[in-house]
Every structure is written in structure tokens, then in C-alpha cells.
Amino acid sequence: MSSDPRERGGRGEAELLVALAVQLAWGADEALEETPRNRFGAPAELAASPVPPLSAVARDSALSFTALSPQAPRLAAPPIAGPVAQAERAAASADTLEALRELFAAFDGCALRETATNFVFADGVPGAPVMLVGEGPGAEEDREGLPFVGPSGRLLDRMLASIGLSRREGTVYITNVLPWRPPGNRSPTDTEIALCLPFLKRHIALAKPKLLVLAGGVPARALFGAREGITRLRGRWRMLEILPLVEPVPTLATLHPAYLLRNPGAKREAWTDLLLLRRRLDEVSPQVRQN
Ligand code: URA
Numbered sequence: 019m020s021s022d023p024r025e026r027g028g029r030g031e032a033e034l035l036v037a038l039a040v041q042l043a044w045g046a047d048e049a050l051e052e053t054p055r056n057r058f059g060a061p062a063e064l065a066a067s068p069v070p071p072l073s074a075v076a077r078d079s080a081l082s083f084t085a086l087s088p089q090a091p092r093l094a095a096p097p098i099a100g101p102v103a104q105a106e107r108a109a110a111s112a113d114t115l116e117a118l119r120e121l122f123a124a125f126d127g128c129a130l131r132e133t134a135t136n137f138v139f140a141d142g143v144p145g146a147p148v149m150l151v152g153e154g155p156g157a158e159e160d161r162e163g164l165p166f167v168g169p170s171g172r173l174l175d176r177m178l179a180s181i182g183l184s185r186r187e188g189t190v191y192i193t194n195v196l197p198w199r200p201p202g203n204r205s206p207t208d209t210e211i212a213l214c215l216p217f218l219k220r221h222i223a224l225a226k227p228k229l230l231v232l233a234g235g236v237p238a239r240a241l242f243g244a245r246e247g248i249t250r251l252r253g254r255w256r257m258l259e260i261l262p263l264v265e266p267v268p269t270l271a272t273l274h275p276a277y278l279l280r281n282p283g284a285k286r287e288a289w290t291d292l293l294l295l296r297r298r299l300d301e302v303s304p305q306v307r308q309n
Contacts, residue, residue, distance in 0.1 A: 100127075101127030101128070101213055102127075102212055102213060102216070104125070104127050105125060105127055105213050105214070105215075105216040105217060106216040108121045108122070108124075108125055108216075108217075109121065109122070109216040109217045109219070109220035110216070110220065112220055112224070113224075114224065115140075115144050115221070115224050115225065118217065118220055118221060118224060119139045119140075121217075122137070122139065122197060122217045123137045123139070123197075125213075125217070127213055128198065128210055128213040128214060129210075130196060130198035130199070130200055130201075130206075130210055131198050133198070133199075133201050134155070134160055134198035134199045135160045135161060135199070136155075136159075136160055136161070136162070136163035137163065137197050137198065138154075138155040138159050138160065138163055138164060138165050138194060138197050138198070138199075139193065139197055140165065140191060140192060140193040140221070141164045141165050141166070141167075141185055141191075141192045141193075142185035142186075142188070142190050142191040142192050143185070143188035143191060144191055144224075144225050145188075145191070145225065145226070146185075146188055146189050146190050146191040146225075146227065147189060147227060147228040147229060147299060147302070147303045147306055148183060148189060148190045148191070148227060148228070148229050148230075148231060148295070148299065149190075149191045149192075149193070149222065149225050149227030149229070149230050149231070150174075150190055150191070150192045150193075150230075150231045150232075150233060151192075151193055151194065151195060151218065151222075151230065151231070151232050151233065151237040151241075152165060152166060152192070152193070152194045152195070152233045152234065152236075152237065152274070153194060153195055153196065153206070153233070153234050153235075153236035153237065153274065154194045154195060154196030154197075154198070154199060154200055154206060154236070155194060155196070155197070155198065155199040156168045156170070156199065156203055156276075157199070157203070158171075159171070159199065160198075160199035165192050165193060165194050166192055166275075169276075169279060170274065170275035170276040170279060171275070173275040173278060173279060174233070174275045177275065177288065177292060178190055180289075180292060181292050181293070181295060181296040182296070182306075183299075183306075189306055191225055191227065193218070193221055194237075195211055195214055195215070195218055195236050195237050195240045196210060196211070196214050196236075197214065197217075205236070206236060211236065211239065211240045214240075215240050215241075218237075218240065218241070219241075219260055219261075222260050222263075222267065223260050223261070223262060223263055226263065227267060228267075228268075228299070228302045228303055229267070229268050229269075229270070229295065229298055229299060229302065230258060230267045230268070230269040230270070231269075231270050231271075231272060231295060232269060232270070232271040232272070233272060233273075233274045233275065234248055234273070234274030234276075234277065235247060235248040235251075235274075237271075238251045238271040241258060241269070242256070242258075242271075248271060248272075248273060248274070248277075249273070249287075251271045252270075252271045252272050252273055252287065252291060253270075253271075253272070253287065253290060253291055253294065254270070254271075255268050255269065255270055255294070255298065256268075256269050256270075256271075257269070268298060268302075270291060270294060270295055270298075272288060272291040272292075272295075273287060273288050273291070
């Protein structure tokens with residue numbers, strides 16, 4: 019083995035460059051740490067109030083996934099502290115969608131805010147009978163500041179149009195679990211989802227949709243606290259309680275358009291879900307006609 023430090027350094031550098039190339043090929047486009055860091059707060063304070071796991075937050079929040087666990091006893095609520103409590107307080111203080119947008123955009127407890135280009139809140143007409151919740155912005159959404167404007171958004175628009183719905187015509191209102199793009203389009207962590215969940219619940223409560231559609235596993239995981247994959251969760255209506263709404267919201271989980279772009283064979287299942295949506299909409303809002 020050579021003892022020449024330059025040679026050792028050269029080999030080390032080559033290995034690092036190969037490792038970097040692999041990460042780039044996997045889609046990494048930012049140099050970040052594993053866990054989000056609150057760059058505005060005191061580190062000691064943050065360490066003293068860890069974010070609870072998503073399952074605990076969903077279980078003890080205002081949501082219940084009645085179809086999955088109709089008789090499930092309510093467990094004692096764990097203390098929710100730190101940034102999640104901050105998010106809950108901010109979200110609860112919003113009386114209008116505009117106030118919610120401002121409070122969410124100003125919320126600095128989620129590190130995704132530091133790497134995203136734009137805050138992506140919603141598109142379509144608030145008050146539309148159908149509200150669709152996706153996962154989080156991709157590259158194009160991050161650039162434009164609007165949800166579902168990239169390739170999966172174009173497919174989503176075509177899917178909705180096939181049952182006579184459109185965000186432009188006020189029949190669908192669209193948002194995401196996360197308003198900030200995760201770097202390199204990686205999956206969001208449970209912590210990131212837990213931090214954004216209070217805003218999503220308040221968003222639904224203020225938009226008051228007649229029907230809710232969850233596109234993909236992330237919103238289903240966030241709102242139902244469910245661990246099953248989307249292929250098992252999709253295709254059935256479930257009632258989702260969102261306080262302070264008096265009535266639970268009929269909610270349908272379905273496949274994400276990005277998944278359909280990668281797996282065109284799954285469009286059959288997606289079509290079945292779209293028909294379920296159209297049928298239920300005809301029942302609850304017969305005036306929303308299909309052309
Ligand atoms: N995928 C999503 O889930 N949401 C978007 O806004 C774009 C892509």
C-alpha cells in the first residue's frame with residue numbers, strides 16, 4: 019500500500035466523485051442533513067421538544083379513520099410539544115383561507131421551507147365541491163408556485179376532465195400535504211408530514227368540500243394515520259372527521275397520477291375510482307353537471 023498522501027488523497031477523491039455521481043443519478047440535487055433543523059430556534063429547545071411520530075399525531079388529532087378502526091379505543095394523547103404545537107396554534111388561529119395561507123407561508127418550523135423556491139398553497143376555486151390533496155410540489159410546481167402543473171398535473175387535469183371536473187371551472191380545489199418541495203423529490207419524512215398536518219386539516223375545515231380525494235400514499239398516511247400502501251387503501255369511501263366540521267367528509271384515496279405515468283396498466287383502477295367519485299358527486303351535488 020502506498021504511503022504517498024497525494025496518491026491516497028487522489029484515490030479518496032475519485033471514490034467520493036463516484037459516490038456523488040451515484041447520488042445525482044438517484045435524483046439528489048441538494049446537500050442536506052438527514053433530519054430537518056430549525057435554523058431559527060435554539061438547538062437545546064428543539065432537542066427538548068422532539069416531534070412526535072406521525073402515527074401519534076394522526077391518532078390523537080381531530081381525525082379518526084372510522085372505516086379502518088370503528089371500535090378502536092381512543093388512546094391517551096401524548097404531549098404534543100415544540101414545532102408541531104406551534105403549527106397547531108398557527109393553523110387554529112386562521113379564520114380564512116387567506117389567513118391560513120399567510121400563517122403557513124410564515125411558519126418556520128419545517129426545514130423544507132429553506133430549500134424550496136416557492137411556497138405552494140392551492141389552486142382552483144375554494145368552496146369547490148371536490149377537494150383533492152396531493153403529496154407535495156415537484157420541480158415545476160416549485161418553480162411556478164402552483165400545485166400539479168407538471169406532467170402528473172397534466173394527467174390529473176385529463177383524468178378530472180373525463181368525469182366533467184376542472185379546477186378552472188370551480189368544481190375542484192387542489193392542495194398538497196406539503197407546501198414545499200422536498201429536495202430531489204424525495205419522499206417526505208413523518209416529521210415533515212406531522213409539521214404540515216395541522217395546516218392541512220385547517221385547510222380542509224375552511225374549504226368545506228363535499229368530497230375529499232387523496233392522491234397517493236402520503237395524504238392517505240397523513241390523514242388516516244394508515245401504514246398500508248395506497249393500492250390497498252384506494253377505491254373505498256371513508257368518513258373523515260375534521261373538527262370543527264359537524265359532518266365527517268366522505269374521502270376517497272386513489273392512485274397518484276405520477277404512479278400512473280410510471281405504471282400505465284394501473285389506469286384501470288384509477289378509472290374505477292374516478293367513476294366512484296362521479297357517482298358520489300351526483301348524489302351530493304347533482305347540480306355539478308357532467309358535460
Ligand atoms: N405531485 C403532487 O403530489 N403534487 C403536486 O403538486 C405535484 C406533483
